[in-house]
Amino acid sequence: MYTQGLDQQGKPEGKRDAPESAADLEAFQKRIDAEEKIEAKDWMPAAYRRTLVRQISQHAHSEIIGMQPEGNWLTRAPTLKRKAILLAKVQDEAGHGLYLYGAAETLGVSRDQMVADLLSGKAKYSTIFNYPTLTWADIGTIGWLVDGAAIMNQIPLCRCSYGPYARAMVRICKEESFHQRQGFDIMLVLCRGSGEQKAMAQDALDRWWWPSLMMFGPHDSESKHSAKSMAWKIKRFSNDELRQKFVDATVPQAEFLGLKMPDDDLRYDKKSGHYRFGEIDWQEFHDVIAGNGPCNRQRLEQRTRAQDDGAWVREAACAHAAKHAAKAA
């Protein structure tokens, strides 16, 4: 997922763009308003392009970094069946990252540049992946909550005005529901198991619930580029709207599992038909974005190491390709 409204974390647009004519801008907005898709080679305002590059590349980075917390349990999954499922899930997340890098590249940014921006810390990824996976129940909770939140966020992105992003999202969304269900299935087994297993499930929920709510990004009132993204139909719902949908969908699932949400303010509001919930610890959110979450350093170090350790493979592949090209010539 995991665009997280991090797209709204960017600095105010200070860069000067080449002048854009009012007629071009108006014609562009007309196409958007008519629900026409914008394709890679079409004219687009520089700010639209920049917003998309930032959002899609952050999204791609999140998929890639997101493999780490779950990858942590691949060798320790409790059964062969769970191991095979988790492996398939993590492989899907790699695929999501690749679809999204491909979509971002259509906007003129190179893959190498995006990777370099991730490794240098210039590009962000979702805060949720900076939390540790301490027990097997964390893997269940990630599938259930984190992929669940991702689905809420990603479904409207299938209708995003930028064609290549929208098409990548359709592909991704098809794969996400397996992710969420396998997570819920892990929780179900734990909650129907021994007292110890159920306590493990509750502990994981206690730790992941609030960070999951943070995945939707800051309150609408704090969100800088939101209005523009809505006008461009990159975003279809606000952060708070999506968060509310997620809470409404998830609380009954927790009740079914017999787990308690770690929020004393949580209650059902009959009049509106929504669950009301407590205030998010925004200080924690900003700390994690700033690089001070429990695992930020570890995540980037591991990604950098993978990049460095893979260098010889990439070089060898190039040498192999060059040799065979020479032979064929």
Add this chain to the structure above:
Amino acid sequence: MQNKEWALYEVFIRTRAGLSHRHAGSLHAADDQMALDYARDTYTRRSEGVSLWVVRSDQIVASDPAESAAFFEPAEDKIYRHPTFYEIPDGVENL
């Protein structure tokens, strides 16, 4: 990243016999065979295809969207190419 970036390929999938290949997305690979293998792993993990095409993106010749009005203009005014152009009197059938 001292390596030079691998070439960009476009991926096309035939989802089942009888359908044409359709663009699915892109990927980077060092050579054609690697592009095919990666296309399989990236785009057909759930048996989405029975045939794959990969082609280097720089080998695709494309029309220019900025020129599309002029480029496609010759087809615009030939409404007689469509069957609805012709009036069929009542009583004439199978036409």
